[in-house]
Amino acid sequence: MSNKSGALSPQAVAIVVSGCVIVLVSFGMRSSYGVFLPDMSESMGWGREVLALSLAIQNLMWGVAQPFAGALAERYGAGKVLVASALLYCAGLYLSAQGYSELVTHMSAGFFVGIATAGTGFGVILSMVGRAVPAGKRSFWLGVVTAAGSGGQLFVVPIAAEMLNYFDWSSTLTIFAFLVLIIIPAAWFLRGSVEESGDDVQSSTFGRTMKEASRHSGFLLLTSGFFVCGFHVAFIGVHFPAYVKDLGFSVQLGAIALSVVGGANIIGSLLSGYLGGIYSKKYLLSFLYLSRAATFTIFLVTPPSVTSIMIFSVVIGLLWLSTVPLTSGLVAQIFGPRYMGTLFGVVFFSHQVGSFLGVWLGGRFRDLYGSYDIIWWSGVVLGVVAAILHWPIKEEAFDWSKSNGKAEQG
Numbered sequence: 389m390s391n392k393s394g395a396l397s398p399q400a401v402a403i404v405v406s407g408c409v410i411v412l413v414s415f416g417m418r419s420s421y422g423v424f425l426p427d428m429s430e431s432m433g434w435g436r437e438v439l440a441l442s443l444a445i446q447n448l449m450w451g452v453a454q455p456f457a458g459a460l461a462e463r464y465g466a467g468k469v470l471v472a473s474a475l476l477y478c479a480g481l482y483l484s485a486q487g488y489s490e491l492v493t494h495m496s497a498g499f500f501v502g503i504a505t506a507g508t509g510f511g512v513i514l515s516m517v518g519r520a521v522p523a524g525k526r527s528f529w530l531g532v533v534t535a536a537g538s539g540g541q542l543f544v545v546p547i548a549a550e551m552l553n554y555f556d557w558s559s560t561l562t563i564f565a566f567l568v569l570i571i572i573p574a575a576w577f578l579r580g581s582v583e584e585s586g587d588d589v590q591s592s593t594f595g596r597t598m599k600e601a602s603r604h605s606g607f608l609l610l611t612s613g614f615f616v617c618g619f620h621v622a623f624i625g626v627h628f629p630a631y632v633k634d635l636g637f638s639v640q641l642g643a644i645a646l647s648v649v650g651g652a653n654i655i656g657s658l659l660s661g662y663l664g665g666i667y668s669k670k671y672l673l674s675f676l677y678l679s680r681a682a683t684f685t686i687f688l689v690t691p692p693s694v695t696s697i698m699i700f701s702v703v704i705g706l707l708w709l710s711t712v713p714l715t716s717g718l719v720a721q722i723f724g725p726r727y728m729g730t731l732f733g734v735v736f737f738s739h740q741v742g743s744f745l746g747v748w749l750g751g752r753f754r755d756l757y758g759s760y761d762i763i764w765w766s767g768v769v770l771g772v773v774a775a776i777l778h779w780p781i782k783e784e785a786f787d788w789s790k791s792n793g794k795a796e797q798g
Contacts, residue, residue, distance in 0.1 A: 416540025440751025451740020467579025473507025531661015652705025
């Protein structure tokens with residue numbers, strides 16, 4: 389889908405642009421839940437753990453469903469998966485807006501939106517983009533789409549906060565439920581399956597690919613390290629506005645801070661995608677995780693102020709989803725793009741297990757101890773561990789012709 393000069397064909401451009409629109413809407417909507425956390429919890433008479441558990445379930449179901457969403461998109465076409473997921477997303481947002489009960493909230497904001505995000509998120513979109521663009525520029529274009537996801541956080545989160553000045557949380561979520569259907573027309577340009585895409589298909593079967601990947605130490609290390617990314621971003625994405633309020637500032641400031649994170653990550657994702665095409669992806673990932681640990685530490689020991697909150701938001705934003713183009717790029721680099729959606733989905737499941745724990749434990753410990761400090765310092769330790777885990781990964785392409793059913797140990 390690209391010419392020899394590396395320029396994108398019209399079809400590839402359409403896939404990239406549509407993919408950007410879809411992840412912008414999908415990630416923007418789910419990122420806004422953190423803005424509703426204080427008001428929704430107070431109006432329903434819940435502690436923060438209730439909605440935090442719903443959003444933790446959302447993150448976990450996103451991870452559980454991601455490999456299946458990737459496999460279905462590769463078999464039947466991404467377009468069908470995107471349309472079905474958009475409808476489920478709409479239903480989940482609408483039901484959670486009604487505030488029927490804790491159980492309904494867990495099912496709607498948790499299960500429904502989680503599964504829908506898997507079908508409209510990075511696993512499906514990045515695999516389509518990864519096959520559509522030239523291999524030499526793959527890391528950069530994956531960074532572009534990742535940046536678009538942050539664009540959703542940049543624009544939708546402050547819009548949600550502003551809408552709360554005119555509507556209650558229930559009405560705002562109801563409006564968002566119907567806005568998410570924008571995904572359906574955008575899905576038209578991603579309707580082909582892998583077999584129909586004309587992509588270079590490696591000689592491995594799906595079963596063999598999964599078998600070899602599960603034995604590859606580099607794949608296992610990458611999967612383990614991505615757990616930490618999920619723990620970090622999900623905790624901050626959901627609890628940061630409430631944490632800012634605990635510091636004595638307004639929830640609106642927290643929403644603005646999350647927006648700043650999204651804006652900075654547009655730069656960070658583009659930069660990491662670009663650098664990933666030049667330098668070692670594993671060393672870049674180690675640097676990113678170590679930088680997160682340092683950023684958390686400095687923020688926690690600095691007296692809270694509007695300035696410290698904004699500086700933290702900018703720095704953590706540069707490091708936010710910058711791991712995604714590098715991690716997904718490594719999966720494609722090592723195993724090839726044919727089953728990238730499914731393999732990245734497996735790696736992403738680990739990310740979402742981390743997300744589940746970051747969101748749920750954040751709410752749990754806040755209710756128990758009146759503070760988020762335990763989770764913040766846990767994030768510091770995990771950042772150092774992730775930096776160490778990525779260092780020994782071997783980035784060479786897996787040699788399928790020589791494996792003979794036994795994976796090379798990365």
